[in-house]
Amino acid sequence: RKEVEQDPGPFNVPEGATVAFNCTYSNSASQSFFWYRQDCRKEPKLLMSVYSSGNEDGRFTAQLNRASQYISLLIRDSKLSDSATYLCVVNTYTGGFKTIFGAGTRLFVKA
Amino acid sequence: NAGVTQTPKFQVLKTGQSMTLQCAQDMNHEYMSWYRQDPGMGLRLIHYSVGAGITDQGEVPNGYNVSRSTTEDFPLRLLSAAPSQTSVYFCASRLTGGASGNTIYFGEGSWLTVV
Numbered sequence: 138r139k140e141v142e143q144d145p146g147p148f149n150v151p152e153g154a155t156v157a158f159n160c161t162y163s164n165s166a167s168q169s170f171f172w173y174r175q176d177c178r179k180e181p182k183l184l185m186s187v188y189s190s191g192n193e194d195g196r197f198t199a200q201l202n203r204a205s206q207y208i209s210l211l212i213r214d215s216k217l218s219d220s221a222t223y224l225c226v227v228n229t230y231t232g233g234f235k236t237i238f239g240a241g242t243r244l245f246v247k248a
Numbered sequence: 249n250a251g252v253t254q255t256p257k258f259q260v261l262k263t264g265q266s267m268t269l270q271c272a273q274d275m276n277h278e279y280m281s282w283y284r285q286d287p288g289m290g291l292r293l294i295h296y297s298v299g300a301g302i303t304d305q306g307e308v309p310n311g312y313n314v315s316r317s318t319t320e321d322f323p324l325r326l327l328s329a330a331p332s333q334t335s336v337y338f339c340a341s342r343l344t345g346g347a348s349g350n351t352i353y354f355g356e357g358s359w360l361t362v363v
Binding site: 141173180181226 | 291
């Protein structure tokens with residue numbers, strides 16, 4: 138089992154739709170969580186951190202469920218420019234620091 | 249502010265050749281790392297460094313060497329290229345290697361093909 142798992146998609150949604158991605162992680166000692174966005178043939182860039190209380194940044198909402206060991210990303214009112222791959226990132230410290238990237242979920246927003 | 253700069257962007261190598269991917273950052277970050285990204289897989293850590301003079305192996309270090317003589321530079325050397333090393337390589341940096349959540353900054357990537 139992978140330490141961080143994401144549905145690879147692709148998710149094909151129309152403009153204006155709401156779409157949600159989940160990411161599960163296997164290590165209960167994981168400490169911090171993030172969503173990165175990666176455009177085609179570009180480098181990943183931080184989209185947002187994920188806090189235990191949940192956090193929102195404009196049309197994007199991230200949530201953490203420690204009991205079930207998953208994080209989620211909700212995108213409301215999807216724009217064409219949201220088309221990208223979304224990477225789940227998990228930091229764990231168990232004697233040594235470790236950052237694990239999920240393989241990513243591809244999103245296509247169509248007009 | 250240049251951030252993380254890596255070169256070359258594209259490279260084709262023949263099996264057995266060696267080459268160095270260059271990486272430099274101007275943010276005075278202690279922690280630098282190299283990842284490779286393959287289809288269907290997450291970014292996998294090759295080597296990392298927590299400061300000048302200190303390097304360590306990541307998840308997939310075989311066939312690669314690194315050095316960190318300065319805070320700014322972290323080159324990745326392919327010793328004898330193999331087709332299995334065909335991949336996209338990203339250099340990254342962050343303030344520290346701790347789990348505090350420092351943002352990771354990536355270079356633009358290097359597309360390497362080994363034939």
